[in-house]
Amino acid sequence: MTITPLDEFLQVSRVAYFSMEIALESAIPTYSGGLGVLAGDTMRSAADLDLPLVGVTLVSRAGYFTQEITDAGRQVEHESAWDPSRHALPLPAKVALEIEGRQVWLTAWLYVIRSQVGGKVPVLLLDADLPENSPEDRRLTHHLYGGDSTYRLKQEMLLGPGGMRLLRALGFSVQRYHLNEGHAALLCLDLLRRSNGTGARPAAAIAAAAAYNVGAVRSQCVFTTHTPVEAGHDKFSYELVSRVLGPNTDIDLLRELGGAQHLNLTQIALNLSEYVNGVAKSHAELSRRMFPGYQVHAIGNGVHPYTWAADSIRRLYDSQFPHWCNEPETLMRIDQVDGEALWSAHLEAKHALLAHVRQSRGVTLRPDVMTICFARRMTGYKRPDLLFTDLGRLREMARRHPLQLVIAGKAHPHDADGKRLIEALHRYLGELGEAVRGVFLPGYDMDLARLLVSGADVWLNTPLPPMEASGTSGMKAALNGVPSLSVLDGWWMEGCIEGVTGWGIGQATAGEDPRSHAWELYDKLESVVLPLFYGSREGWLQMMKGAIGRNAVLFNTHRTMRRYAAEAYLRTRL
Structure with missing residues (x-):
């Protein structure tokens, strides 16, 4: 037979x-x-x-x-x-x-x-x-x-x-x-x-x-x-x-x-x-x-736990939670992990992302500067340009607390507005110049996505509510200990615990004016996110552990x- x-x-x-x-x-x-x-x-x-x-x-x-x-x-x-x-x-x-x-x-x-x-x-x-x-x-x-x-x-x-x-x-x-x-x-x-x-x-x-x-x-x-x-x-x-x-x-x-x-x-x-x-x-x-x-x-x-965890994060989890791949709920014990070990694993993932940026685009970004990543399909309702609403305010913010940007995403071949957004992002990055260093990475695929969600310090998502049915990129970031700064829509309405797993933008209420999202994004960055990143390593590590212990344990495809x-x-x- x-x-x-x-x-x-x-x-x-x-x-x-x-x-x-x-x-x-x-x-x-x-x-x-x-x-x-x-x-x-x-x-x-x-x-x-x-x-x-x-x-x-x-x-x-x-x-x-x-x-x-x-x-x-x-x-x-x-x-x-x-x-x-x-x-x-x-x-x-x-x-x-x-x-x-x-x-x-x-x-x-x-x-x-x-x-x-x-x-x-x-x-x-x-x-x-x-x-x-x-x-x-x-x-x-x-x-x-x-x-x-x-x-x-x-x-x-x-x-x-x-x-x-x-x-x-x-x-x-x-x-x-x-x-x-x-x-x-x-x-x-x-x-x-x-x-x-x-x-x-x-x-x-x-x-x-x-x-x-x-x-x-x-x-x-x-x-x-x-x-x-x-x-x-x-x-x-x-x-x-x-x-x-x-x-x-x-x-x-x-x-x-x-x-x-x-x-x-x-x-x-x-x-x-x-x-x-x-x-x-x-x-x-x-x-x-x-x-x-x-x-x-x-x-x-x-999201699939093993696929989206960076190699350094996998090794850390393996050493502390041997069955985390099939039992991601065990990551709720992340508070038992030494904070410096988590930071070291994160820095290894961040260095991998910055090395890719340098090799693929010839742009050198600094590992000691807070790196915000935004990557997804380039289309109007995702609002990839929201962060660039006021370039002057971004420059002023970066004078006090340096920040750098890594962006990626494809527009559908028939989405003319999405293509125009990609051109606009390049124009904004050019206008910001050395004040806020940034790069757009072409060829967004699974390998690049894994580099981004693990190498970011903060994951940004700015959809126009209620257009985001769920969204999963922030879940991948959380698995790597990366907190989200995101509009309250889709999964983030469940995943956001303010100041614990990340930060919410908007009120998640009917009739809210989405034009206020840009100013709230700037306010959160300026008064909360950047000061915490540069002012308290211990406080930032608690945010990273909050993303893992409250979000990664729940928002995975095993569950x-x-x-x-x-x-x-x-x-x-x-």
């Missing part, structure tokens, strides 16, 4: 975790930012905890993009193609879907996430680049978030129904389908058709959802929504849906489940998932207001996955 690489993963029934992007490693550009990194951390924690998951995502052969920054601060995108054969194994199965009236064939590659404690989790990378397909269809799994709405809908067909069919063809037994955002929601329609017996439309073309076994489908599906604004949810015209999905598509059923005017994949996921989750308490409350009548739970996001397992996956009655 032939043993295949999949055999060890087919022995138990699994939760199939569908995500348009999963950050597997920096060398594999199958992610654009927070959603993909969260998905990767989720799978890594599942491997650590030996949870029976299987990931499903697109192979994205052309990747997201490699970022170049010109001397003028303009972002230039280059294709970040990669070869899946160098990282994954081809799998012996193909399935076909009807898209625009023709057969589109789909196969998959197997990537295995291996835990440092021995666990394994399989991830299927769906690939349509097959000789059976037309050149147009072969490109459907090339670009992550590339192309127009037609390309996007076709990709979501491949991810959802295509991924589900490949799981069946490969022999997986699936106990739950977990939709990480609404991109894979069309698989719910395939489940509905299967629940109806033959997979055909109901007799006499009855479109009402009651004609299907909706309850059976709902009991199989878990949905996590990440988007706090209505405009951020995928919507498609029914003319496009009819053309792409084909003439046998039950449009009346889709209108009932996905919206009368446009097909809203979030609406389908809400209607056909028994367990719906927001990614922070505030986001769950907002989602309940956006989608009244649905129960939205609040299992908050987290997230244990809650999903107990509250969403294993419940016999959802």
Whole structure:
């Protein structure tokens, strides 16, 4: 009997975790930012905890993009193609879907996430680049978030129904389908058709959802929504849906489940998932207001402990808390750790960041100067320019207490405002000159993110409320003992204990004027943060320990996955 690489993963029934992007490693550009990194951390924690998951995502052969920054601060995108054969194994199965009236064939590659404690989790990378397909269809799994709405809908067909069919063809037994955002929601329609017996439309073309076994489908599906604004949810015209999905598509059923005017994949996921989750308490409350009548739970996001701790921090934790990787809650005993040992570990991580800055950009920053880092997707609501509202005040502040800045992030290729923000940041840094030394680092990826979240002295986050559903970069910083100075939105509304884990900006109340955030940011820096950093090593070390002992112990994907397992996956009655 032939043993295949999949055999060890087919022995138990699994939760199939569908995500348009999963950050597997920096060398594999199958992610654009927070959603993909969260998905990767989720799978890594599942491997650590030996949870029976299987990931499903697109192979994205052309990747997201490699970022170049010109001397003028303009972002230039280059294709970040990669070869899946160098990282994954081809799998012996193909399935076909009807898209625009023709057969589109789909196969998959197997990537295995291996835990440092021995666990394994399989991830299927769906690939349509097959000789059976037309050149147009072969490109459907090339670009992550590339192309127009037609390309996007076709990709979501491949991810959802295509991924589900490949799981069946490969022999997986699936106990739950977990939709990480609404991109894979069309698989719910395939489940509905299967629940109806033959997979055909109901007799006499009855479109009402009651004609299907909706309850059976709902009991199989878990949905996590990440988007706090209505405009951020995928919507498609029914003319496009009819053309792409084909003439046998039950449009009346889709209108009932996905919206009368446009097909809203979030609406389908809400209607056909028994367990719906927001990614922070505030986001769950907002989602309940956006989608009244649905129960939205609040299992908050987290980060993978081992992945995001700097090498020096890992060694410190290993020496004090031998099981911290799988039991991050043991870090609540951080007060027992010698403060100077923690400071030494932090300085090693900071030196690594400053060395990268010097080698990559030719800019020399000082290890004794407080370093503020800001890194995330460059787009308007993230407000990366908030810190630069008053350059004169920044200069005056830096005369009394020196500070330096390290910034990174990509703008989506179609986000003109995000690109203009990157140019503006370069202009501001140039105007500040030697008064406040700073640098923008191109090529933001997992490796650079790890350097930043561990090498910063303070982590800055300035979203426009309530646009930050969760945010996870500050969680990564906390794991390394780096306190946050952040607007009270998303996870920070739960994580901020003023003067203990970091500092909050804003009031987290309805109707507050966000124009005041810049002045409050300056006030906190000038009167609290900088004086503490330079005036009291002991006080600063207590802040570092507060970030670890109050935030890192809670905001990790081990806690997230244990809650999903107990509250969403294993419940016999959802």
